[in-house]
Each structure stands twice: as structure tokens, then as C-alpha cells.
Amino acid sequence: MKIDKNTINKIARLSRIKLDDKESEDYIKDLNSILDWVEQLNEVSTENVEPLSNISSSILPKREDVSNDTNSSEEILENAPDKLEGFFAVPKVVE
Amino acid sequence: MSKSSLKQTLKDLDTKKISIRELNQDYLKRIKENENLNVFIHFSEDNVLKQIDTLEKDNSAKKLKGIPIAIKDLFCTKNMPTTAASKILENFNPTYESFVTQKLLDEGSIFVGKTNLDEFAMGSATNTSFFGNTINPLSKDDEPLAPGGSSGGSAAAVSADLCLGATGTDTGGSIRQPASFCGVVGIKPTYGLCSRWGIAAFASSLDQAGIFSHNVEDASILLQSIAGFDHRDSTSAKVDIPNYFENLDDDLNGKTVGIPKEYSIDGTPKEISQIWEDAIKVLEKKGVKIKNISLPHTKYALPTYYIIAPAEASSNLARYDGVKYGFRSDEIDSLDEMYENTRAQGFGREVKRRILIGTYVLSAGYYDAYYLKAQKVRKLIADDFNKAFKECDFIVTPTAPSAAFPLNEKQNDPIKMYLNDVFTVPASLAGLPGISIPFGKDKNNLPLGIQILGKHFDEQQVFNAAVSLERSYE
Numbered sequence: 001m002k003i004d005k006n007t008i009n010k011i012a013r014l015s016r017i018k019l020d021d022k023e024s025e026d027y028i029k030d031l032n033s034i035l036d037w038v039e040q041l042n043e044v045s046t047e048n049v050e051p052l053s054n055i056s057s058s059i060l061p062k063r064e065d066v067s068n069d070t071n072s073s074e075e076i077l078e079n080a081p082d083k084l085e086g087f088f089a090v091p092k093v094v095e
Numbered sequence: 096m097s098k099s100s101l102k103q104t105l106k107d108l109d110t111k112k113i114s115i116r117e118l119n120q121d122y123l124k125r126i127k128e129n130e131n132l133n134v135f136i137h138f139s140e141d142n143v144l145k146q147i148d149t150l151e152k153d154n155s156a157k158k159l160k161g162i163p164i165a166i167k168d169l170f171c172t173k174n175m176p177t178t179a180a181s182k183i184l185e186n187f188n189p190t191y192e193s194f195v196t197q198k199l200l201d202e203g204s205i206f207v208g209k210t211n212l213d214e215f216a217m218g219s220a221t222n223t224s225f226f227g228n229t230i231n232p233l234s235k236d237d238e239p240l241a242p243g244g245s246s247g248g249s250a251a252a253v254s255a256d257l258c259l260g261a262t263g264t265d266t267g268g269s270i271r272q273p274a275s276f277c278g279v280v281g282i283k284p285t286y287g288l289c290s291r292w293g294i295a296a297f298a299s300s301l302d303q304a305g306i307f308s309h310n311v312e313d314a315s316i317l318l319q320s321i322a323g324f325d326h327r328d329s330t331s332a333k334v335d336i337p338n339y340f341e342n343l344d345d346d347l348n349g350k351t352v353g354i355p356k357e358y359s360i361d362g363t364p365k366e367i368s369q370i371w372e373d374a375i376k377v378l379e380k381k382g383v384k385i386k387n388i389s390l391p392h393t394k395y396a397l398p399t400y401y402i403i404a405p406a407e408a409s410s411n412l413a414r415y416d417g418v419k420y421g422f423r424s425d426e427i428d429s430l431d432e433m434y435e436n437t438r439a440q441g442f443g444r445e446v447k448r449r450i451l452i453g454t455y456v457l458s459a460g461y462y463d464a465y466y467l468k469a470q471k472v473r474k475l476i477a478d479d480f481n482k483a484f485k486e487c488d489f490i491v492t493p494t495a496p497s498a499a500f501p502l503n504e505k506q507n508d509p510i511k512m513y514l515n516d517v518f519t520v521p522a523s524l525a526g527l528p529g530i531s532i533p534f535g536k537d538k539n540n541l542p543l544g545i546q547i548l549g550k551h552f553d554e555q556q557v558f559n560a561a562v563s564l565e566r567s568y569e
Contacts, residue, residue: 014458016435027451033509049472052471053300093430
């Protein structure tokens with residue numbers, strides 16, 4: 001088994017998603033079965049194969065490095081759940 | 096009920112046979128009559144009427160003036176909220192317009208509403224939406240069927256004739272599979288043809304916008320309208336966009352179609368193999384040369400996809416943290432608590448599953464074994480297609496391994512659900528254009544779909560083959 005209780009807790013922590021015990025159990029089962037299934041890729045020899053990260057066959061143009069001003073802070077903050085004096089507001093992080 | 100085509104409607108508007116108001120009131124009526132299908136996450140009659148008012152005062156000529164279009168609720172729109180079918184974006188009102196929807200607005204189209212989808216486009220049945228299932232309009236009364244997914248709402252909207260076209264996005268089959276399930280045309284163009292700007296990101300190296308329509312001609316008109324270069328998407332391609340509609344040519348004489356042997360999969364229903372054979376026969380009669388080809392890494396496409404897509408998703412969805420927009424949990428004793436509770440309560444089960452898988456395959460010690468390995472196999476899959484296209488002009492396969500299935504089937508086994516995309520995922524990994532057109536029925540009289548794949552940026556060939564098959568079938 002690749003994913004045990006410790007591993008699922010670690011990934012959940014890295015993902016910043018709180019899981020209760022029941023969910024942890026379910027995801028341990030799901031993730032192990034998915035990982036077992038994807039491991040069939042080990043049958044494929046990939047020696048000297050370059051990993052493919054960008055599929056586009058067109059030449060991607062570079063743009064001029066010029067600044068522009070498309071968003072006002074007001075627009076950016078418009079959907080914030082909490083804001084204060086032109087900033088995003090979050091729970092206090094320093095005592 | 097006979098459905099008008101976009102092409103015919105444009106003519107009728109032009110010759111004043113019908114007004115923009117009359118046309119849209121007809122669609123509004125049907126939308127209200129079909130509320131039980133749960134096609135729309137957001138629909139407001141007032142909003143549509145406002146758009147009609149504005150267009151009536153506008154004297155300029157516009158290509159899609161007054162045409163009712165439905166928008167998948169993954170595209171940011173200024174005049175309607177955008178949720179990605181997730182609780183975490185429940186109250187999100189974009190302050191900007193996506194590239195694709197802006198293009199449609201510039202052409203004068205009317206947005207009838209935002210359509211339902213799987214949460215963040217993760218699913219194949221439109222059953223992971225926070226706003227409930229969409230019901231396939233072709234369902235019989237006693238058994239509601241899934242519309243496919245993730246763009247199930249858009250496919251259903253066209254199928255039930257609630258619009259003349261709809262936008263979708265396709266990451267691993269999310270346009271082609273629901274098009275097949277709902278008996279409509281759906282095209283995913285080449286990766287990079289339409290800008291991703293303003294589309295909530297799922298897996299950025301795969302996501303691509305596309306179109307649903309009643310027929311191939313309409314799809315060719317609408318795709319041209321949403322394609323084009325955009326500097327705000329770093330993978331947007333600077334290519335010329337042809338007039339697909341004007342160039343449509345159903346004469347396929349002398350062309351070569353590739354038939355990949357690896358798409359004959361054990362356990363595929365007979366009806367699916369049958370329509371595939373029928374399509375090949377039709378092409379043969381039209382003077383198309385049939386070429387048996389091999390795409391040897393086909394069977395590895397799904398496991399490759401289910402490493403790459405969740406990996407990219409886990410990174411993309413990190414932005415939903417309860418700070419910048421959307422939902423924030425009430426249980427927020429500390430910053431970390433706020434993040435963890437917001438994401439626990441804001442995301443649904445399938446989205447969390449994919450974030451967790453993606454985080455695992457990218458984490459220290461596992462990156463090479465999973466993510467890098469998958470990127471290498473992806474290269475082999477893309478190379479298979481490159482080789483095949485040296486011997487053929489286009490490829491024909493079935494779209495999906497079944498017709499529409501009952502709403503609640505396959506919910507408990509994620510891998511079983513993932514297998515829906517077996518015929519669509521390989522072309523997504525290779526970034527190729529693909530269309531699904533209705534072709535034949537199963538024993539319950541449900542539509543089946545044929546998929547046509549083309550070379551990069553050869554949408555014209557895909558449309559030509561599709562229109563030729565469509566005209567021979569009607």
C-alpha cells in the first residue's frame with residue numbers, strides 16, 4: 001500500500017485541505033487504487049525520451065516587456081470575502 | 096419540434112423574416128419549459144431582455160447579431176456570475192470578460208445563461224456539480240440519463256434547443272463525450288487555437304475552449320468566431336484563422352483516413368463497433384482511401400492523463416484560498432485553519448480527490464516516478480500521432496465507449512468513470528483537433544458519436560470530413 005494514514009495526512013496538509021477520519025479512509029482507498037492503475041506506465045520504456053510539457057506546435061511569440069495598468073485595486077478587491085483599507089484581510093498571524 | 100440551424104436563422108434575421116426579439120423570446124420560452132433539466136446554473140430572463148434592448152438600438156452589422164448562445168459556467172463573464180459549478184466560487188462576479196466570450200459579444204450574440212458542468216470540469220457525467228445533476232434531454236421519463244461531462248449543461252442546452260450554439264471546454268473529452276451523449280456536434284480545436292484567458296483553469300497544458308452546435312456548418316461558423324491569438328494566454332498560437340464555413344468541402348475523394356487498430360477495445364459494445372464500421376464504409380464510397388494505422392501507446396493515454404491532469408489541477412486550484420475571492424469558511428481561528436477549512440468545505444469530493452492525487456505525484460520523492468514518467472509517455476503518444484499523420488489526412492474513431500448511461504451509474508468507482516474518456520484522451524494529450532458528430536443509434540434509440548481527429552491547426556480537414564459524413568447520414 002503506497003498511501004497510508006501518515007501519507008494521506010501529509011498530502012492533505014500540503015494541499016491545505018482538512019480531512020475528517022471517514023474522508024481519510026475513503027481517500028486512502030481511492031488513491032491507492034488509482035496509483036495501482038497508473039503504474040502500468042512502468043511497462044513503457046522511456047529511456048532517452050524527452051518529457052513533453054508544451055504540446056503547441058506553433059512558435060509561441062514573445063511580447064514586449066512593457067508595463068500596463070489593467071486592474072484597479074478596487075476591481076481586484078471586489079470579490080474578496082474580507083478587506084480592509086485597500087487590502088485583503090485575513091485572520092491575525094502574529095501575536 | 097424541428098430545430099432551426101444557426102445558418103438558417105442568420106438568413107431569417109437578415110431577410111427580416113424574424114426579429115431578434117421574436118427569435119429570443121422563442122428560446123426563452125423553451126428554457127422556462129425545460130427548467131427540470133437543470134441545464135443552467137445562472138439564468139435570468141431580465142438579463143436576456145436587456146441584451147435584446149441594447150442590440151435593437153445597435154445599427155452596426157454584426158456576424159452573430161441576436162443569436163442566442165449558452166456559455167459554460169467556466170468562462171468568466173461580466174454580466175453574469177461565474178461559479179465553475181463549485182461552492183468555492185458560489186458568489187464570484189468576475190470584473191473581466193474571458194477572451195472567448197468577449198469575441199462572441201463583439202459579434203453581437205446574446206448570452207442566454209451559464210450552463211452546468213462538473214465541478215471545475217472534473218467529471219464525465221455533470222454529476223459532480225455543486226448545483227446538482229443536469230438531465231440529458233433525451234432521457235425517457237422512467238430513467239433519467241447523464242448528459243456526459245464535463246460540459247454536460249452546454250451539450251444539453253443545444254440538444255434541447257435552448258440556444259443555437261454553446262461554448263464548452265475540453266481537457267480530456269469534455270466537449271466530445273457530452274456531444275455524443277446528447278446527439279449534437281461538439282468540436283475541440285487544436286490546443287492554442289482559442290485563448291484560455293478568463294477560463295477557470297483545470298489542467299493548463301490540456302484545457303481548450305470549443306463549440307457545441309446543431310450541425311457541422313454551425314460549428315464551423317462559431318469556431319471561427321471564438322478562435323484567435325491573444326497575448327494574455329502564453330500558449331495562444333499566432334496562426335491564421337481560415338473561414339471554415341466558406342471553405343467547407345464535402346468532397347473527400349483522394350483523401351486518406353487512418354483507422355487505428357488500438358481503438359478496438361475488448362468489451363466495447365457491438366453497436367459502437369458497428370457505427371465505426373458504417374462510417375468507414377461511407378467514407379470508402381466517397382473515394383476515401385482506408386489506411387489501417389497503429390497508435391501503439393493508446394492504452395497508456397488514460398493513466399498518463401490521470402497523472403498530468405490532477406498534477407496541474409492541484410497547482411491551479413491552489414489559488415482558491417478564501418482570501419481573494421469566493422467562499423471563506425466561518426471557522427477561522429488561524430490563517431492555516433482558514434485555508435484548510437475553506438478548501439475542505441468549498442471543494443467537492445472529486446475535486447479534492449484530484450488535488451490530493453496531484454499533490455502526491457508532484458511531491459518530493461515521487462515527482463520522477465509519476466509526473467516526469469507521465470510527461471515522457473505523453474511524448475510517445477504525441478509521436479504516435481505525428482507518425483500516423485504522415486500516412487493519412489484524418490483519423491476516424493468512435494467518440495465514447497457507450498451511449499448515455501443512467502444518472503447515478505458509475506459514481507462509486509472513479510476508475511470506471513475515467514474510462515469514459517478512453518477514445519478522447521489520446522488526442523487531448525497530443526493537442527489535436529477533434530470533433531464528435533451524431534452517427535447512428537443504439538438499441539434504445541440513443542445517439543452514438545463518431546470522432547474525427549486532424550493534424551494540428553487542420554480544423555478545416557476535420558470539418559470537411561465531418562460535414563461529408565453528416566450529409567451522407569441525414
